[in-house]
Structures are given as C-alpha cells and as structure tokens.
Amino acid sequence: MSDPLSEVVRLLHPRAAFANIISGKGNWAVRYSEFGLPSFCIVLKGSCLLTVDRHEQITISAGDFILLPTTPAFTISSFAPVPPVYLDPNKVVRGSELRYGEQEGSPDMRSLGGSFLFDCSDPGLLVSLLPKVVHVQNSVRLSQLVQMVSEESTGQKPGSEFMLSRLVELLLVEAMRSAAAGNAPPGLLRGLGDERMARALKQMHARIDHSWTVDQLAKISALSRSAFYERFTRMVGVAPMEYLLAWRMEIAKDLLRDNGLAVSEVAERVGYGSTSTFSVAFSRHVGQPPSRYARSE
Numbered sequence: 001m002s003d004p005l006s007e008v009v010r011l012l013h014p015r016a017a018f019a020n021i022i023s024g025k026g027n028w029a030v031r032y033s034e035f036g037l038p039s040f041c042i043v044l045k046g047s048c049l050l051t052v053d054r055h056e057q058i059t060i061s062a063g064d065f066i067l068l069p070t071t072p073a074f075t076i077s078s079f080a081p082v083p084p085v086y087l088d089p090n091k092v093v094r095g096s097e098l099r100y101g102e103q104e105g106s107p108d109m110r111s112l113g114g115s116f117l118f119d120c121s122d123p124g125l126l127v128s129l130l131p132k133v134v135h136v137q138n139s140v141r142l143s144q145l146v147q148m149v150s151e152e153s154t155g156q157k158p159g160s161e162f163m164l165s166r167l168v169e170l171l172l173v174e175a176m177r178s179a180a181a182g183n184a185p186p187g188l189l190r191g192l193g194d195e196r197m198a199r200a201l202k203q204m205h206a207r208i209d210h211s212w213t214v215d216q217l218a219k220i221s222a223l224s225r226s227a228f229y230e231r232f233t234r235m236v237g238v239a240p241m242e243y244l245l246a247w248r249m250e251i252a253k254d255l256l257r258d259n260g261l262a263v264s265e266v267a268e269r270v271g272y273g274s275t276s277t278f279s280v281a282f283s284r285h286v287g288q289p290p291s292r293y294a295r296s297e
Contacts (some may be wrong), residue, residue: 004188004205005176011254012118012126014168019114021097021148022076026108028101029077029084038126039071039089039115040171042146046109051075055133057266058110065142065173067134069127071115078108089115105292112150116168129176129187134180145171150189185238196221197235200228204244208251211272214240249285252278256294 022041033234034053047061052074062065068074078101085100092098099107136142151159151166180189191197200217217240218228232240246272255266267278267290282290 004201005173005180005194007127007205008176009172010167011250012035012172013119014172015119015165017114017149017164017168017171018094018117019112019146020092020094021102021110021150022113023097023107024076024078024100025105025109026102027080027082029076029082030074030100031075031084031086032073033086034090035071035089035115036181037071037111037115038067038069040068040146040175041066041111041113042143043109043111044143045107045111048109048111049075049077049079051077052133054249058133058135060135061137063138063140063143065134065136065139065146065175066133066179067130067136068132069134069175070132072132089248112146114149116172119265126172129184130179131185134175135177136175140177142171142174142178145174174280176252186235188236190262191232193237194231194235196223196228197232200232200240203242203246204277208244209269211271212241212244245285252282252290253286253293256290263294264292 008038015042018223041060042065043060043062045062047059049057050060050066051057051139052068053072071089077084096235110150145167147163149171152163152167176189180193184193188201191201198220198232203220204212204217213230215225217232220224221231223270228238252266252270254264255261255269261269263279264275265277269275270278272278272281279289279291286293288296
C-alpha cells in the first residue's frame with residue numbers, strides 16, 4: 001500500500017544539505033535574521049537556549065534535534081543574558097566552524113546546524129505538515145544521520161551529491177515520524193498518527209484515481225459517516241474531499257513538471273474522467289491552466 005509520508009518526501013525532491021559546526025564558550029548570544037528555508041540543528045555537547053520568534057524559549061541539550069521548517073528569526077545563547085551578535089544566515093560561509101563567546105579552550109556547547117535544499121517548486125508542502133519548531137530529544141538515528149550529512153557536505157567525495165540527496169530524505173522522514181508521534185498540528189502527520197485516519201489516508205494515496213466518497217472512507221476507518229468526517233477534519237485540518245483534491249493537484253503538478261505527459265493523461269492518472277473538468281479544477285486550485293503550468297515549469 002502507498003506510504004503517504006514517503007510520497008510527500010518524494011514530491012519535495014530534496015537534493016542536498018549543508019552543515020556547519022557551531023560552538024560556544026562562556027557567555028554568548030547570537031541573533032539570526034529570518035531565513036525562510038528549512039533548517040536543522042543537533043546538539044553534540046552541552047546545552048544552550050533557543051528562542052524562535054513567536055515561540056516560547058526552550059533548552060536544547062546534547063542529543064536534541066531541532067527542525068525549523070520555515071526558519072524565522074531566532075536567537076541561540078548561553079544561559080546568562082548578554083547582548084546578541086547579529087548574523088545573516090544567507091552570508092554564513094558553508095563548512096566553516098562558527099565559534100561564539102570565548103574563542104580559546106574547549107567549548108561548553110557544540111552543535112551541528114545547517115539547511116536543506118529542494119528541487120521542488122513548492123517547499124511549502126513541508127511547511128504545511130509540520131509545527132513551527134520540531135524538537136526531538138535523544139534520537140540516536142537523527143544524530144547519526146546529521147553526522148553523515150556533515151561528513152558528506154564537507155568531504156566532497158565522489159558521489160557526494162547523490163549521498164546527500166538520500167541522507168536528506170532520511171532526515172526528513174525521521175523528523176516527520178517524530179512529529180507525527182508528538183503534538184503535530186492539524187495536517188497529514190497528525191492524521192497518520194491516528195490509527196483510523198491513517199487507514200483512510202493510506203487508501204486515498206494508494207488509489208488516487210479512485211472515485212472516493214466520504215461513505216467509502218468512513219467504512220475503511222470503521223466509523224460512521226458523520227464521526228469520520230468530524231474526526232478527519234479535526235485531525236487533518238480540512239474536509240476529506242478537500243484533502244483529496246489538494247493531494248491530486250500536488251501529484252498533477254509533479255506529473256506536468258517532470259513526465260512530459262499530455263494533460264488528458266495526467267487527468268486520468270489523478271482520477272478525472274474528463275480533461276475539461278480536470279483543467280477547471282487545476283486552474284482554480286493552482287491559478288493557471290495545466291498546459292500553461294507545464295510550459296512554465
């Protein structure tokens with residue numbers, strides 16, 4: 001059966017990541033301006049404070065993994081308050097170590113931080129699935145994956161581009177699994193964390209060309225129609241048919257971008273018996289007809 005989480009990562013087309021060692025000693029604070037793209041950090045030694053704009057301050061310690069899907073402005077610091085140094089994340093030299101506070105001696109805190117790069121034209125797909133701050137504690141798997149990302153991004157060995165694209169996929173899946181198991185916002189991850197909603201979601205993804213009805217999906221979830229509709233809308237954030245439409249449009253955009261298919265073939269693959277009906281739905285959802293979208297991409 002189709003795995004929705006794997007499909008989402010595939011549609012994002014992650015291709016690379018870069019990472020820097022970040023360390024601090026004594027009293028220090030750094031204020032990063034808004035970045036806008038997904039970024040991550042894993043603490044390798046010690047602990048520090050992380051304050052993301054419009055989010056409560058948290059302590060992050062050795063073994064903790066942080067994912068910021070949109071990376072708004074944030075501050076990382078020691079526990080003693082000091083005036084921050086201001087940095088633009090777009091001007092940070094990739095691969096170099098960033099040292100804050102006292103420059104000599106063994107650091108109190110050491111971490112590895114970086115950013116993802118996507119080929120996808122719509123990285124907002126990731127943003128729609130995750131909380132503003134994903135905080136995973138004591139994940140050995142994430143620690144190992146981030147370390148491998150660091151080695152590949154700095155080593156520049158043959159095949160590193162391919163390795164990085166695969167490692168980024170694994171990082172995203174592991175982070176999203178963790179978010180699904182925690183307090184994810186309404187969306188696909190929260191739906192997959194609910195056993196009954198997961199049944200319906202997996203079927204919708206596995207048979208996207210099927211003419212699904214709410215009654216059929218409710219039966220798969222072993223719920224009444226009204227109970228299923230209410231629970232799906234609460235968990236996933238949109239009504240079942242609205243979710244199905246949005247996912248069909250994501251698949252259609254991907255097919256139009258990369259496969260050179262005729263609009264009629266794309267319409268059939270995503271469950272539309274009529275090309276004109278598909279074109280109207282696509283235009284309303286995406287803002288331009290499918291033929292124009294294919295040319296622009």
